[in-house]
Amino acid sequence: MRRIRVGGAWAAQIALAAFFGFVGFMKMTAPMADLARHHAWVAGLAPPVARVVGASEMLCAALLLLPGLLPGRDRWIGGAAVALIANQCVAILFHALRGDLGGAIGQNLLLIALLGLVAAVRLRN
Known part of the structure; x- marks a missing residue:
């Protein structure tokens, strides 16, 4: 069961790192x-x-990626996931204040769910 959790966390980390790397670069x-x-x-x-x-x-x-290449660095990954959860909560607040609650909120909630999975798995170890 642990292998499935860690494998799922890695899959989420790779996807999230690609997403946040791209949008961060654009910003x-x-x-x-x-x-x-x-x-x-x-x-x-x-x-x-x-x-x-x-x-x-x-x-x-x-x-989300680099510390995973070194043993015992799960807390760094979990911390990055928690920081990005805070980022997405602020994004939801900004979208709501601007009345832009369309598709953006769904995307933010999906990202929060994936980041929560990563944080839960990585901070548990």
Whole structure:
């Protein structure tokens, strides 16, 4: 059973790292107008703040994978997952305040569920 949990956590970590690596890179480099057009929740923030959010997402994406290559680093992975859960809760709040509750909330909730799985498995070890 443990192998299934850890295997599922790895699958989720890889998918989440790819997702947050991509969106983090876009938040760091894309013009704010492009972010607004794609309904990125950071579009309403000051550009330097949006860039910091993007950098933090890229860092957490790396932390979802890199510590797993070293034994005994599950807490780093779990911590990155918890940080990204907080990120998604803030994203939901921003979407709600802007009245943008369409498809974004479903995506945020799915990400929170996957991140919760990763955190639960990695922080349990």
